[in-house]
Amino acid sequence: MTRSQAEKAADIEEAFSLFDNWEDRYQVLIDLGKMLPPMNASDKCDSNRVSGCQSNVWMVATLQDSPTGPVVVFSADSDASITRGLVSILWQVFSGQPVSDILEFDIDEFLDRLGLMSHLSMNRRNGLFSMVLRVKALAASAGVGA
Amino acid sequence: MxxxxxxxxxxxxxxxxxxxxxxxxxxxxxxxLVYLDNANTTQKPRKVIDALMEYYTTYNSNIHRASYSIAERSTHEFEQGRAKVKGFLNARGVEEIIFVRNATEGINLVAQSYGRTNVGEGDEIIISAMEHHANIVPWQMLCEEKGAVLKVIPVNDDGELLMEEYEKMLSERTKLVGIVHMSNALGTVNPVEEIIRLAHAHGVPVLVDGAQSAYHKVIDVQKMDCDFFVFSGHKLYGPTGIGVLYGKRELLEQMPPWMGGGDMIASVTFEKTIYNELPNKFEAGTPHIAGSIGLGAAIDYLNGVxxxxxxxxxxxxxxxxxxxxxxxxxxxxxxxxxxxxxxxxxxxxxxxxxxxxxxxxxxxxxxxxxxxxxxxxxxxxxxxxxxxxxxxxxxxxxxxxxxxxxxxxxxxxxx
The missing domain is CATH 3.90.1150.10 (Aspartate Aminotransferase, domain 1)
Known part of the structure; x- marks a missing residue:
């Protein structure tokens, strides 16, 4: 059975709670990045690139029906390992999740709890900000129709 | 000390x-902290921090226009900053030292003033393949406006200029050469004296981007014989927001002002404005007074070492x-x-x-x-x-x- 958004978030939080220094936290992020399902190389094209300054992020997201209602499903990747770890967190808490969970989830607050916010906020520079916006916009579009 | x-x-x-x-x-x-990002900006010696503190706590006042003691002092210290830059670069006179915000603004000033006056359709400007965007984009903007052509000196695999290619590029269409003294991305120190000599043989003036070189090398603009030299104060252990454009006096005198406003004028009527003398002609508005004082302190520090x-x-x-x-x-x-x-x-x-x-x-x-x-x-x-x-x-x-x-x-x- 697939794990709920809350369960996945709790797993990630537990992994981070074991470490209090930055090198170890980044190590957790890098390991999370390795768990991200591979993205089709052909999808890593300019039209799927999310604008960012220092690293590239690509994402393909779609709205799909499921027995429990619409979900947002996406695949994504980054060329930087630490950014890939953040992409992996977003993938775990958002991809395949019901639109209502996606809309309610406060990603900034979550990263703050993980102790990542001070360094790795979803800001415009790393492209993840646009990624979150895109996922939330897709979720919202389903919400409107429901 | x-x-x-x-x-x-x-x-x-x-x-x-x-x-x-x-x-x-x-x-x-x-x-x-192991600070190894000095090409981006350098840290400041206590002497610079103290000079800024002293200015703001004991004689902050506007320059060139008041008749009371602290304003006389701020005017004096501001102009001392200019005199120290003149000495640091070995310029002929203080009128050749124009204060700007940074090296970027110095290049833009030359492009907008010298460039717009002297570059026309079909003319050419030469830069190199290792320029910072600051020494690319202002020339592109000028070329676009004037229908001029930007030529780029290529580099070899070590990051050195292909000088023979440069020599071939120089022609009667060349109106200016803009070259980085030391590359921020590669560390290459370019043979600017040779580049200038070759350009001058064609009667072409040369702007040297000294943003990276000024805090690593002894700079002598007379020996180098560059026509323009720019650098930023914050890389030279000084404050941000202050930079320098050096220009040969005869060139600066011919150039029209770039920005208009207070301090750059001798007299203003609605019919006609008479511009001020150098260097004020290029310094419209209240300048970065603390910046000049802080930069002067940085130069004192460097001279001391x-x-x-x-x-x-x-x-x-x-x-x-x-x-x-x-x-x-x-x-x-x-x-x-x-x-x-x-x-x-x-x-x-x-x-x-x-x-x-x-x-x-x-x-x-x-x-x-x-x-x-x-x-x-x-x-x-x-x-x-x-x-x-x-x-x-x-x-x-x-x-x-x-x-x-x-x-x-x-x-x-x-x-």
Missing amino acids: SDVKHAHNLAYDVELIRADFPLLHTSVHGKP GMDRIAAYEHELMEYGKQVLTAVPGLRMIGTAKEKASVFSFVIKDIHALDLGTLLDTQGIAIRTGQHCAHPVMKRFGVEATGRASLACYNTKEEIDALARGLVRVSEILG
Whole structure:
């Protein structure tokens, strides 16, 4: 059975709670990045690139029906390992999740709890900000129709 | 003052120098800061910080227009800043020193004033393939407006200019050469005197972008014979927001003002405005008064230590760094020119520059990662981005060792 958004978030939080220094936290992020399902190389094209300054992020997201209602499903990747770890967190808490969970989830607050916010906020520079916006916009579009 | 002590020491005592820079004693992630992003900006000696503090706490007032004591003092100190820059560059006179915000603004001023007056359709401007965006975009804007052509001197695989290509480019259509003295992305020190000599043989003036060279080398604009030279105060251990455009007086005199306003005029009526003399003609509005004073203090500091001694020490550090860093497994140095100073630009295996910078930070090591505002250089060397460690007068061999250890550790983490 697939794990709920809350369960996945709790797993990630537990992994981070074991470490209090930055090198170890980044190590957790890098390991999370390795768990991200591979993205089709052909999808890593300019039209799927999310604008960012220092690293590239690509994402393909779609709205799909499921027995429990619409979900947002996406695949994504980054060329930087630490950014890939953040992409992996977003993938775990958002991809395949019901639109209502996606809309309610406060990603900034979550990263703050993980102790990542001070360094790795979803800001415009790393492209993840646009990624979150895109996922939330897709979720919202389903919400409107429901 | 400790900078007086430096001058009397035969050996260069880097620990004495470090003691003058408060920020160097900071910790990051519980580790002593190893600051190796000097090509981006340098830290400030106490003398500069004190000069800024003294200005704002004891004689802050506007210059050139008031008749009371503290305003006379601020005018005097502001102009002293200019006189110190004149001495530092060995310009002929203070009227050749124009204060701007930074090197970028100095280049834009020349492009907008000299360029718009002297460059026409079909004319050519020559720059190089290793320019910072600051010495590319202002010329592109000018060329677009005028229908002129931008020519680019190529570089070889070591990051050196192909001088024979440059010679071939010079023609009667060439109206200006803009060349970086020292590349921020590669560390290459270009043969500017030769470049200038060749341009002058065709009657072409040369602008030298000294943003990186001014704090590493003794600069003598008369010996170099450049027509324009620009640098930024914040890289020269001074405050941000103050920069310098040096120009030969005869050129500056012919050039129209770029910006209009107060201080740049002699008289104003609605029919006609008479412009002020040099250098005020190019300094509209209240300038960065504290900036000039702080930059003057930075120059005093550098003169106290001795730019020649700094250059010699940094050269020794760079030779040491070359050996230590090239021994790091998987490291490829980008920019291996014979004439090179104070910059190590590199990639390690397939490690992303952002990961490199972020993980080094956890060890207290600050380097720049990315494209260094020089996208064409990155493209020329076929890299997306590099890590860049850059040296200043206060860095040590131990810090270079720490960087090398840090790079090995990053490789392990990402391995």
